[in-house]
Amino acid sequence: MGGAGTAPPVSVIVVSRDRPALLHRCLTGIGQLWYPAFEVVVVADTAGCDTVAKMGWADRVLCLPFDTPNISAARNIGIAESGGEIVAFIDDDAVPEPTWLDHLCAPFADPEVAQTGGYVRARNGISLQWGARAVDRQGRARRLEVADEAPFTPRLGDDEAAKTEGTNMAFRRAVIAATGGFDPAFAFYLDETDVNLRLRARKTVIVPRAQVHHGFAPSRLRKANRGVTDLSEVGASAAVFLRKHGSAESLELGRNRLFSNQHRRLIEQMVQGVIEPGDVAPLMAGLSRGFEDGLTRTLTPLSPIPDGPAFRPFPSRMSGQSRVIAGRPWRRRRLAADARASVAAGDVTTLLTLSPTTLAHRATFSPDGYWRQWGGVLGRTDRAGPRFRWTSFAERVRKEEARISDLRGK
Incomplete structure (x- = not known):
């Protein structure tokens, strides 16, 4: 892998809320990265910042207190306080392979590259949860056929963008900051997909060897068995996405597709026993309320994010073995x-x-x-x-x- 003299400085941003134990594990994995020039920025609730302190990492990791359930706003805070040339994102319930940043950031040697995305391993640690995908203006994702593990720029349709996953993606900081970062109208769901559509004219590289393991941990929106507990924010974000990227004619079509897909998902979970039959109607009602909320959310133009502070390199203690x-x-x-x-x-x-x-x-x-x-x-x-x-x-x-x-x- 590249040496510190040739590797661009990277800011690894982790957003965490209500998951202190998983944040501890995620940071432990980040601490084992081989990449020679990275800093770690955590945007977390009180429990998350306490975890950083209890690990003895207060002088190695910048922890920014934030306890609002809005991942887009939290990511923007992370970008604002990042000093790296590249900003990379990973979720708190994920762990990177030690070579993650080496592979994910290598394409940025080409000054035309604006964003990169890697592959995500599922909970069994072996199979793929997400590989290479494209997404259209309706938010529909499709798998891309990949010949080998070499980095590549996807061939896309006229209304498509390369899709990066929120738990394994990187951006040239100057590019994402100039666009205003993530739109806080997406508190959860489709937040990174909105960015992908906004940057569709810029060069994106998919990097199969840049891999993280993702656990799909429980949250306020799902149980440990992945059973859904709330679909309201999914509905709201879907409505915002269709308003921003679809046409007026496609809004109803997108709504019908969303409701059909989510109902099918709930029926599958009911059959699997992860939710009860009586859960389906209330969850669909929440989806409907959320969609109506998303139709009325104010869409505010995003302001550029100013330059961040000086880069704070993470002091690695790895042996190199x-x-x-x-x-x-x-x-x-x-x-x-x-x-x-x-x-x-x-x-x-x-x-x-x-x-x-x-x-x-x-x-x-x-x-x-x-x-x-x-x-x-x-x-x-x-x-x-x-x-x-x-x-x-x-x-x-x-x-x-x-x-x-x-x-x-x-």
Whole structure:
């Protein structure tokens, strides 16, 4: 990866509310980034800022108090206090791979690039939650066919923009600041998509190797099982989006599509048992109230965000080493102790425990600061792979080491 002399300074911005434990885990992962020149800006409620202090990171991380449930306004506060040439965003319930910033920010060597976006791993740590997508003026997203893992500029339709995900995206600060940042009319949902449409004439690069793991943690809008608890803000943001980017003729069409899609989603969740049958009608009523609210929200022109303060480089304490510790599940306690010691020494550490079974693999980032992957020696990693593949323990360990080397090696 590039050295500090050639890497543009990057401000990593994390917005957090009601999730102090997850913020702790997210920051632990950010602290293991290989990138040589980044600062960390957290915009959080009192519990979040307390977490930064309890971690002993008050002198390493700028924490800006903000307790209003509006992610766009919070992100703008982060941009205003950022000193980097690039601003990168990640959610508090996500953790970046150590090479995340190296891959995500490399395309900015081209001065024409305005924004980049990476891939998002799902809760099992293996499959993709979101890959490359395009979005149109109705807010409809479609998957893009990708030939390989090289960074690319998508080929899009006339009314489309490249879609970046809010938990894995970066912007040239001068560009996003000149446009006024994020529109606070989007308190939640479609906030980054609005920016994508506003920047559709500027060059966007999708970077498959820039990866984060996203947990879809519970919030005021969803339960731990991902069951919906409130759709009002989804309705409001959808209405604002259609007003800004659609036509008057398409507004009713967009409303009908939104209501149909959300009703289908709720029925699926009811069948899965994550919400009750009696929840569907109240949730749809909330969606309707929110949509009506969005139709009346004042759309105010955005003002440019002024230059930020001086860049505050994050003082990395990493050793520069990446290590894989592998063993059997019955040695888990001893292996976990070794992994914690490795993290304490400053190594990016992966603990791989494999049983003599065909269990599929799962992966996560431990609160103790190491990556943990488990499953069967004979099981599949990728869901698209065969359920059974004959191999030895040593061979499977080598295969998994090779798979993650590009994401965790320096």
